[in-house]
Amino acid sequence: MKHLRGRSTRTALAVIGIAAVLATSACSINTANNSGASSADGSMLVAADNGSPTFERNFNPFSTSKRVTATYMYEPLQVINTLDGEATPFLATGYTQPDAKTVVYTIRTGVKWSDGEDFTPADVAFTFNLIKETPALDNKGMWQHIESLEVDGDTVVFHLSSEDVPAASIIDQQLIVPEHIWKDVEDPLTFTNEDPIATGPYVLDTFTPNEYTLKKNEGYWQADKVAVEKLVLPAANSQLDVVNNGYDWAYAFITDVDGTWVKADEQHNKYWFPPGGTIALVPNLTKAPYNDVNFRQGLSLALDRDKIATDAEQGYVEAAGQSGLLLPNQDAWLSADLPNGGEVAQDANAALSAFEKAGYTMDGDKLVDASGAQASINIMTANGYTDWLQGLQTVQSQLGAIGIDVKLSQPQPAAYYESLGNGDFDMAMTGFGGTGSVFQDMNLLLNSEFATPLGTTTTGNFGRFSNADTDALLARFKASTDEAEQKTIAAELEQTVYDQLPVISMFYGGLWGLYSDANYTGWPSADDPYAPPNTYNSTPLLILTNLEKAK
Template identity: 40%
Template sequence: MKSRSMSRRIFALSALFLSVGATAACDNKGAESGKDPAGANSAASGPGAKDQGGAKGGAKFVTISREQQASWVRNFNPLLGEGSVRFPTVAGIYEPMIVYNTMKGEFVPWLATKYEWSDQNKKLTFSTRPEVKWSDGQPFSAKDVAFTFGLLKKFPALDLSGVWKFVDSVEAKDDTTVEFKLKEAFVPGLHYIGHQPIVPEHKWKDVADPVTFTNENPVATGPFTEVKTFQNQIYELGKNPNYWQKGKPYVEGLRFPAYPGNDQANLALINGEVDWAGNFVPDIDKTYVAKDPENNHYWFPLVGGTVTLYPNATKKPFDDIKLRKAISMAIDRAQIAKIAVNGYTVGADGTGLDDAYARWRNEKAAAAGDWTNYDVAKANALLDEAGYAKGADGIRAKDGKPLKFDINVVTGWSDWVRAVQITTQNLKAVGIEASLKTYDFSAFFEALQKGTFDMSMGWTNTEPTPFNFYRDLMAPEFVKPVNEATTRNWHRFAAKEAEPLFKKFAAATDPAEQKSIIDDLQMIYAQQVPVIPLFKNPSWGEYSTKRFVGWPSKENPYAKLSPNNSPDYLLVLTEIKPK
């Protein structure tokens, strides 16, 4: 399923993860407040758990609908992009050192118990858990952490977050201490270092090419490591016999039928065949909840990032800002929100930010980004100014080249498909011929990462601050050549004016200074139109309490419900229980 981004409430970030030279002990207060998971209370005892109905049958595996594919390819390599591997490889089979709880706004200790900044925020030290074992019984240690990051350095194609752009060295000082020395202060790097899935040195040291390695039988530290069955149409994972959180996971395993698209996935959900999903479901109160009001539930907070059109900056005519503005102003976002997304959302503004970043929003930048307003007359005027004249067929052209391009979307993502259908109709009204092109997720995501598209639908990240939201969309450092995969700046847009601001924020720890820098970045975004934001993405999450309980909910928001973002869903996988 698509990464419909991060659910998160508004929170005070600075005290959490940008504090100067602070020692951040991770063993806080359980899942409810970001504490050590070993001491966390079960979410099943919280609000929303007491009215759950009885289980049917004896099945002990949680059936999940997340990524939609016509058939499965067996790949459990956690060092690859999440769209290339099977769920929950990067956070559920393998694990990171810490997990950022997007709903609580704090880091939860995982394979590490604490981290500490020192040397003017140029050294980051993690203390790892001594009791953790790999699923084959071998001990986990800080040396595995150092080895993992060594692989990313040796094979740059695996360094999906660009860690080695800011890390100078990694060293295991002993079995429970690993030290990262940075090239310069980069406090936001905690997120990327801390969330990196860790692999076992004793298994991976002999892998000749970890970039192509499919790792069909994973040895890992996560709650679900045993591949019970793997077929084209279904795979099942069993629990880790050596999991370090004693007594967890509470469920026996996970089950993943293959659904080629939203329609098939939603039918299975509505028919009671799925326990947990992250799908767009039209008219969900009638189609899903009403079928079993006692057990069928959902939670769609508008904190899932921003659904966005990515115009490929390496291709003409998308290097023309007037064209980008005109395209944006020709799009009726209210119609998309109402028809394509069933009224679950609202249109994006000129900052591109969702509700998770409300405290950061710069109203002046939002006003400057008036190109998100639906205004056909202005769109036509901009196109005229840019030299795109309408021909006899109604299609605009410049220098003899008609204004035609494709918009990529994933087959079966019915809400996104409808959004693009509305968009192409809107664009035709101003003389632009845009064509909808659908692909299965793997092909879609490969084209997105490699920049081999005209325009593509996509999502945005939601992290502790808008720093990486804007960095992902505008940073020159992430602009890679076409055909070279990247996990950010898919559209290859470089805002040189933003570079010094990104560097300044990387070392900033004062909340007022951070806010001022983000204000400036929002203004650059609003002025340069690097992408075309469409609507705030709901964090999609549905669950049934017929067989399993302990799910996050609006009443008990101990974590994000949606299974679509790692490593957040690890918080859920270790809390749900059989009824």
């Protein structure tokens, strides 16, 4: 899963999966910015990477501190469009699943590493065995799904550890490294890979602590699809820089995007903020009164999600339904049995009825339990996530209106994630979904396997929901190769999310894509959603092989 997190006063936004952070603190405008959008040499100015405050030369594709653009150079077997789950073949031409425990990838021929060496299926096998031998490199948990693998001609055969049809969508995403380079790396975990050898559309060009550039890989196996000759990546990308200095592509939440970004170039500056995950309140189900579904229903019915969404994200995103799906991305999976498509309207009277079933009644202007004590809850968010805080302040007001004393806590991000993982909270604001896979989203949200202490990980069943019937449904979903059966199971899981409220969904988290079509066209949009607009992970490969020079 990719975790959604809030926008900070010093960052644009860190979203699904990893932190795509753009510093908004004051900084000088660098020389690259002064040159305008794209220069005559076919370059593109991109706000994708951010120095802290300067760049470290680290292009290790396994490292958590790698440069963002390592994923513009290293390719996976297939790239998953996280908006709809569709896979585009890259280093594999596709795969077959002869049964639910076997995945067979056909590896693309005619591909060369950027040093001229041939790419082969052996490189794929080497990469997967490397992350098995050094588990800290396995940041997507590949070997939780794989029993063994073998090369067979132009194919790599993966034998799975169980009937696990969705495992292919995870195996798809592993970045592949060259055996002839990495077999001699003494410590692949700390290796900074300063001069990366890769198969992708770009290779490293120049590097300084304040700016680096990537140039087109002329030997790329689909070089005819790569229109941008050079990517320019400054270390400082303030909102002021992005708006005023001719950026072609940025990932940033900007206040009043029409009055800032669009106004700076009304003819060419565009934006697209599709939903990339769901922001929700997560009750700790191991604690009273949050372990009472009636209490959770009362909380849900007391909320005006439209107002929460508007207050948190300035009207850029929609209120979320209670299906557990990311809509409209996953509309095709939405159960027809959910009332109003899973949307929950604010209803104070129904909320009070639900609270009464949980043992709480109104006493004057306070909601109290049988002893007369006022209902009091603490909701945790991370310090600096200002949009989430704004949404929670609205939640605080709405729950206060029906007599609940709501306190907000804001630990620093590291402490926030540790509290989530350890279950040291009453309620928390967090995000879920956005993998592109209904199974993966539901599994991470509902499976009791993920309801145990998780340390500082940023994904999992933080509310500790545990239900044997739900686990059985997920196991059936995991083993099914029939889409009709999968959708029937998904409908039951959606009903569980709707009825049991393991999370209280509030609004969809946006992907804050800004782009200019002055120099390049073919950007993803609502009319052509072939990729999310983010500048991080592997989905930029879909964009960088789709753009064309403006006519």
